[in-house]
Amino acid sequence: MQVLRFLLSNARWWLEEYKFDGFRFDGVTSMMYTHHGLQMTFTGNYGEYFGFATDVDAVVYLMLVNDLIHGLYPDAVSIGEDVSGMPTFCIPVPDGGVGFDYRLHMAVADKWIELLKQSDESWKMGDIVHTLTNRRWLEKCVTYAESHDQALVGDKTIAFWLMDKV
Numbered sequence: 001m002q003v004l005r006f007l008l009s010n011a012r013w014w015l016e017e018y019k020f021d022g023f024r025f026d027g028v029t030s031m032m033y034t035h036h037g038l039q040m041t042f043t044g045n046y047g048e049y050f051g052f053a054t055d056v057d058a059v060v061y062l063m064l065v066n067d068l069i070h071g072l073y074p075d076a077v078s079i080g081e082d083v084s085g086m087p088t089f090c091i092p093v094p095d096g097g098v099g100f101d102y103r104l105h106m107a108v109a110d111k112w113i114e115l116l117k118q119s120d121e122s123w124k125m126g127d128i129v130h131t132l133t134n135r136r137w138l139e140k141c142v143t144y145a146e147s148h149d150q151a152l153v154g155d156k157t158i159a160f161w162l163m164d165k166v
Contacts, residue, residue: 004061011065015073022077023069024104029084031058042084049086059098066099077101079142090139105141107131112145116161 014020029037033053042048062080069076070092080100082089091097111131115123135141146158156164 004064007061008065008068011068012072015069015076021073021075022079022101023065024079024081025062025100026081028062028080028082031055031062032082032084032086037084040084044085046087049084062098062100063093067093070099079104081106083107085136087136090136102140102142103135105135105143106147106149107134108143109145109147109149112158113155113161116158 011023014023032055033040034055035053040048066078069078078100079102080089080098081104082100083106086098088097089103090100093099108131111128115128132143
């Protein structure tokens, strides 16, 4: 309980003291499941999201912090990095969701790196379109071209992929 109070008061402090306009929560998949999303292929089966592997305390914390953020500052934005596809991720807490405004659309940055490793002629437009549009219906996402995560897993950023092509 003390840790929960600390985390919630910390979020409030950043909003009030430094006038933050929102938060990006990194690695939320690792929090929401006891298996941390490792070696998991999420197929969309609801049992994968709401089963025994769900870390209920973590999901409740995410709901509470999103409720606090939006309750104190309705214009503040919360973005969550979840690769599992949790169905209620971007549904407001009063409607039974986790409460994030946006899901970080991780697959797009990985797709760009994958494409840069191929010749232009082998790009499949259908795969690109699928990656760009593969998300839950009407769910708002933040899509980006590259991520620090690529460098963390031993790959290069897009800038270095492009510079190395010359």
